[in-house]
Amino acid sequence: MSSHWPILVATRIVRLAFLLAAVAVVAFTLAKLSPVDPVNAYLGPAIAKVGPEQRELIARKWGLDQPATVQFGKWFHNVLSGDLGTSRTFNAPVADVLAKRVQASLPLMGMAWLLSGILGFTLGVVAGARPDTWTDRIIRTYAYVLASTPTFWLAIVLLVVFSVGLSLTPVCCAAPIGVLPEDVTLLERLHHLILPLIALTVLGVAQITLHTRAKMVEIMQSDFALYARAQGASLADVAVRHGARNAALPAITVLFASLGELFGGSILTEQVFAYPGLGQAAVQAGISGDVPLLLAVALCLTLVVSVGNTIADILYRVVDPRIGAVHDLEARP
Amino acid sequence: MTDAALTRPVTGVPVRRNKRIATIAATCAGASGIAVVVVGSLAFGNFGIEPDFSARLLPPSLAHWFGTDQFGHDMFARTIHGLKLSLWVGVVAATLSTLIAVGLAILATTCGRWADILVSFLVDAAMGLPHLVLLILISFALGGGTHAVIVAVAVTHWPRLTRILRAEILQIRHAEFVIASRQFGKSWWYVGQHHFLPHLVPQMLVGLVLLFPHAILHEAGLTFIGFGIEPTKPAIGILLSDSMRYLTAGKWWLGLFPGLSLVLLVLCFDAIGNGLRLLADPRQAQT
Numbered sequence: 191m192s193s194h195w196p197i198l199v200a201t202r203i204v205r206l207a208f209l210l211a212a213v214a215v216v217a218f219t220l221a222k223l224s225p226v227d228p229v230n231a232y233l234g235p236a237i238a239k240v241g242p243e244q245r246e247l248i249a250r251k252w253g254l255d256q257p258a259t260v261q262f263g264k265w266f267h268n269v270l271s272g273d274l275g276t277s278r279t280f281n282a283p284v285a286d287v288l289a290k291r292v293q294a295s296l297p298l299m300g301m302a303w304l305l306s307g308i309l310g311f312t313l314g315v316v317a318g319a320r321p322d323t324w325t326d327r328i329i330r331t332y333a334y335v336l337a338s339t340p341t342f343w344l345a346i347v348l349l350v351v352f353s354v355g356l357s358l359t360p361v362c363c364a365a366p367i368g369v370l371p372e373d374v375t376l377l378e379r380l381h382h383l384i385l386p387l388i389a390l391t392v393l394g395v396a397q398i399t400l401h402t403r404a405k406m407v408e409i410m411q412s413d414f415a416l417y418a419r420a421q422g423a424s425l426a427d428v429a430v431r432h433g434a435r436n437a438a439l440p441a442i443t444v445l446f447a448s449l450g451e452l453f454g455g456s457i458l459t460e461q462v463f464a465y466p467g468l469g470q471a472a473v474q475a476g477i478s479g480d481v482p483l484l485l486a487v488a489l490c491l492t493l494v495v496s497v498g499n500t501i502a503d504i505l506y507r508v509v510d511p512r513i514g515a516v517h518d519l520e521a522r523p
Numbered sequence: 524m525t526d527a528a529l530t531r532p533v534t535g536v537p538v539r540r541n542k543r544i545a546t547i548a549a550t551c552a553g554a555s556g557i558a559v560v561v562v563g564s565l566a567f568g569n570f571g572i573e574p575d576f577s578a579r580l581l582p583p584s585l586a587h588w589f590g591t592d593q594f595g596h597d598m599f600a601r602t603i604h605g606l607k608l609s610l611w612v613g614v615v616a617a618t619l620s621t622l623i624a625v626g627l628a629i630l631a632t633t634c635g636r637w638a639d640i641l642v643s644f645l646v647d648a649a650m651g652l653p654h655l656v657l658l659i660l661i662s663f664a665l666g667g668g669t670h671a672v673i674v675a676v677a678v679t680h681w682p683r684l685t686r687i688l689r690a691e692i693l694q695i696r697h698a699e700f701v702i703a704s705r706q707f708g709k710s711w712w713y714v715g716q717h718h719f720l721p722h723l724v725p726q727m728l729v730g731l732v733l734l735f736p737h738a739i740l741h742e743a744g745l746t747f748i749g750f751g752i753e754p755t756k757p758a759i760g761i762l763l764s765d766s767m768r769y770l771t772a773g774k775w776w777l778g779l780f781p782g783l784s785l786v787l788l789v790l791c792f793d794a795i796g797n798g799l800r801l802l803a804d805p806r807q808a809q810t
Contacts, residue, residue: 209648220664338789340740342747343782346763350775454655454744461748462767473748476659488660491653499650 198507202500209496210489214269217488218262221481228254231479232278269489275482279474284486287471292490295467298383299456302390306452307445309391310398315437317399318406319429329399336396341455345389345462352385359385362464386459393455394448401444405437443505449498453491543802550798556791557610564607567600572757583776590776593769598762602781605759606788608752612673612742613792617734619677621684621727628688632696642689646682654679658741662750672751676738684730688723695722725803732796736789743785759785 229248233240249255253264268275274284317329352359360382409415410433418428457469464470468487475483575595583590589598631642649657658675665671695701695718704714745751746760754761759781766777 205644205647208644212648213652217660220660223664225666226663334793335786335790338736338740338793339786340743340747340782342744343763343778343785346766346770346778346782350770350778354771354773354775450650450653453653457655458744458747472656472659473750476663477749484660484663488652488656491656495653499647 199504202504206496206500210493213492214266214485214489215262217485218265221485222258222261224479224481226479228252228479228481265485269486274486277475277480277483279478279480279483280471284482287483288468288486288490291466291468291471294465295456295460295469297379298386298390298460298465298467299452301383302387302394302456303445303449303452305387305391306394307398307441310395311402311434311438311441313395314399314402314441315406315429315434318403318437319410319425319433321403321407321410326403330403333396333399333403336393337400339393340458341389341393342458342462344393345386345459348385348389349462382465386456386463386465389459389462390452390455394452397448397451398441398444402437402441405440406433409433409436439505439508443502446498446502446505450495453495546798546801549794550802553791553794553798556787557795560603560606560610560788563603567603570597570600572596572601572604583780589780590774592762592765592777596757598776598780601757601762602759602784604757605762605781606784608756608758609739609742609785609788612669612676612752613735613739616673616676616680616738616742617731619673620680620734620738621731623677624681624684624688624730625727627681627685628692631685631689632692642685646685649679649682654741655744658745659748659750662745667750667753669752669756672742672745675745676741679741680734680737684727684734687730688726691723691726692719695719725799729796729800729803732792732799735792735796739785739789739792 229245229252230237232248233245246255253261265275272285274288276282277284277287280287313329313333317326320326406429410428412432415428415432418432419425423431453469456467457472459465460467460469461473468491471483472487472491474480475487573596575591575597577595579591579593579595581587581591587597587599589602591597592601627642627645631639657679661675661678662671665674698718701714701718704718705711709717742751743758743760743763746758747764749764751760752758762781763778766774766781769777
């Protein structure tokens with residue numbers, strides 16, 4: 191059993207490399223297909239002042255006159271050697287923009303991820319411990335409704351209630367307007383973080399809750415739970431010692447697999463709160479035709495999400511060796 | 524499972540009421556919600572599209588249930604129009620997505636090992652990318668607009684259904700009734716028609732309906748951040764992103780109602796999808 195773990199991990203890593211290469215090709219092709227002309231996008235309003243010769247000069251300087259395959263080769267080579275290019279919208283190297291944006295997004299996404307995991311797991315355990323009671327019904331309804339709620343709308347509602355109605359929280363951005371970045375205190379940062387964080391967390395909860403609940407219901411009906419009850423253990427005792435323990439690892443795998451949703455949610459939430467994070471950079475890059483930044487964000491997010499999925503996949507097998515066995519059967523019919 | 528499993532239901536689980544009727548009722552409620560949207564949008568016609576500058580930014584009242592926006596559009600009519608647009612995008616995108624899923628599942632299960640590996644890789648790749656980033660890229664490549672949203676949503680939503688259908692086909696192929704049928708000399712064509720299709724059609728239908736909510740929500744999100752449906756059309760995403768400018772001025776109704784209606788529409792589809800799934804699946808037999 192233990193002998194094929196290195197092989198499994200190795201195949202996953204090779205797969206990951208293939209996946210990233212495939213994404214790079216697809217993303218580049220899509221960006222090339224776009225009707226947005228990079229020279230026009232760069233010039234913006236100055237377009238009227240530039241003659242055709244100068245445009246050609248810019249195109250040649252950027253290598254736009256060469257065939258797409260050559261362009262891709264150059265770009266891919268540069269990316270592999272760590273040079274992601276220059277962002278035109280932010281007028282800075284893409285790597286710098288990314289680093290700055292990740293710095294703003296990481297606390298938001300990381301905390302939302304952890305909080306939604308903890309909250310979702312707790313709710314799932316509580317609901318699953320006593321299925322078909324009122325607590326269970328309320329939690330289940332909450333999770334179902336949340337799963338159908340658009341992230342950005344929830345963010346808008348929070349904004350209306352807490353920022354506009356009650357004036358408890360700021361309306362936008364990651365720091366007070368008109369204050370130098372180095373003067374912003376930690377408290378102010380948290381104050382600006384809180385609403386986006388709530389919006390992201392509340393939405394992330396739904397899936398984890400439903401998964402944990404299903405698992406808990408299954409465990410509470412198992413023979414060992416019945417036996418523990420027969421021995422006189424209380425329901426809470428069984429739920430925590432047998433239920434929560436067994437449901438924890440599946441919940442963690444779901445949490446890792448939900449990274450993609452989290453990023454999608456953060457793009458929308460950051461847009462609503464004008465929070466200067468990675469998601470907002472992606473939107474801006476897309477709207478203003480900033481191809482290098484858009485590609486870099488796509489690759490960066492793919493890397494994180496795929497690593498998350500790979501971890502989830504490997505964890506699944508650690509938790510339940512039967513999954514590996516079933517997979518082998520399917521692969522060789 | 525042994526005797527313990529069989530005797531367990533006696534341990535104090537109350538006898539449930541007829542669940543099947545409840546499921547059918549929920550499904551019908553979902554369907555009527557969707558019918559209201561379609562009929563309402565037809566009935567409103569151009570109402571909500573034409574501006575009325577005498578009634579700008581009015582709060583909700585009996586005359587304007589959802590209030591009015593900065594051009595005096597009735598928000599209720601606009602929301603219904605938006606929901607119909609969402610429905611339209613959802614129907615086309617989900618159908619295309621289901622077709623892709625069916626095609627890939629058949630390819631994976633009938634064209635040998637390499638085809639199977641390729642399809643699994645494609646599924647993993649599509650699931651590995653964050654949906655919204657892929658949606659932005661595709662929409663960017665096609666230059667935005669309604670058709671770009673439809674393509675983008677259709678191209679990103681097939682992986683889960685492909686997985687389900689592939690597993691289902693593999694399971695049926697090794698089922699004893701299929702092996703027996705083959706050994707009686709029936710052709711694959713006959714077996715496909717008489718043994719595979721009856722199992723696959725319900726799965727496909729349910730998959731199609733359950734794709735709707737995802738498709739609609741992603742369309743709204745994509746439109747909201749400016750990569751989707753043209754700003755001139757009353758899509759829900761457009762209504763909400765327009766409302767952003769007036770929210771800080773206290774015009775809360777512009778943001779609240781369109782989103783709430785979208786949630787209700789999605790819940791309608793969920794109700795139908797889950798209802799169909801429960802009704803079609805003999806293993807979930809409800810008495």
